[in-house]
Amino acid sequence: MRAIGQDTFGGPEVLKVVEVERPEPGPAEVLVRVHAAGVNPTDSWHRGTGGLAGDAAPVRLGWDVSGVVEAVGPGVTLFQPGDEVFGMPRHPLPAGTYAEYVTSPARHLVRKPASLTHVQAAALPLAALTAWQALVDTADVRPGQRVLIHAAAGGVGHLAVQIAKSRGAYVIGTARAAKHDFLRGLGADEVVDYTETDFATAVGDIDVVLDTIGGDYGPRSLRTLRPGGLVVSLASPAEAALAVEARELGLRSTFLVVEADQAGMREIAALAESGTLRAEIATTLSLELAARAHEIGETGRTTGKIVLTVAD
Template structure:
């Protein structure tokens, strides 16, 4: 039986629960593809999941963590016409079920992937799916962002935030971002019209009357975003699960608030790839780690100071 190397999580807990193992190589079922993974993105949700704080009901132990992946189609299952062996792809399969990205191979439905844009190497393509789809779905599907609207992106230099700035700017919005002062130039380079340091001045004292808030931090910071909205404005939070009073606080202020969780989405991936092709979207990768150094990647991203994304180099590592 053909085998592969993978990082397997064997118990909930610290990085020491991530172990390199040798497993049987999976085979695609009908409608699935087998992908030889070249690179895998690392996201904060990977850390939350490892610690037992995220989507445990969708997972069992042991499992192979990770959802962001880019690689080459090795084989296709019966009925697949979108891809053929040798195609370069990127995707975010199965989320929030186990995606299996921290491995040399993975199988998943073909419609959890899209063709990798030639403008991106595998490392940068692996940085795009989860964060990019989160930004795209929040801005386009939920907020229905249009030209001339004012959007506040809380955490503009992070994985989702730095892509959301670019997407919102492409859509014609006036983009306001929060970031530490040392990251202001980065946010402006991406297209932010205004940037505020949330560590020095309460954002509600600097910004008012926005149409949409993309909230990526959670906790008290999430609640502090509500006063920045115009009446009837909409806050979309990727962290609302940790803020149970969000809905009542929003209603009391005459604004709207909703939670959001990203979903696998081939159409969204293709939209992101189209923006990459025309030069309107570029994922930023702060650092690349060999697969065996996944614990170091988790330690870095858990500090919540990463600019853009972290990526694991998988094949041959």
């Protein structure tokens, strides 16, 4: 089968099409014929550095997948060949969804809503699960709470806006002015142009901040919180210091790594099927253009998600 591989860590140019053996599903696994695979910032991180695991050798990239079950391994009762499924297998361990076929633990996938195309479904899992686990599982966002989402028009951000609104929150997003109408269309109550305004002085009494950026955004976000408020960081390498600073101010801060989660995927599928949650597709590219997809993603200017198409 065709897959995207790399021989060394580096920039997008290290990605190339390779021919590898088609995998076989093991116990409690399914083999999925990939129709589409989402592209996420963590893919670029793993391509360049090995990611959290610091792998000694490059791994095959990709975690988002939407496709059709081709075969099932021993002990699988949830799916059978022909079922359309989507999900985020194995994260934070390697999955390799940039390929024509991928194996996955059966319980890392759910049935794809018939109302979604494979491209729409492949755009959801990692980003939507990240938002769900941050806002629902970790922060327990409730009606009336004020939620601040950084990079609100990005892959995680625009889904987080919709999930927070589905929980009854008052949502404030940071984004460039050109993306404000898009975010209001998703339900954002306020939008702050971070290029013109310091969000830390523009908003306050925040219950939950979702920091998708890192750097100084964490410490600055603490200034927006009400007593007992929480920053959920997805990108801050200085989380330990931020947590100490937060505690000294009577606030909270935590760092989140998204995990494979069938219960969360079922919630996401239900929201998508009801029309409450949709992924904005920034662009679609064929599998062999994975390097170009990474180049586009690394501009930091995309609205929504980039998706690789694999099978028709």
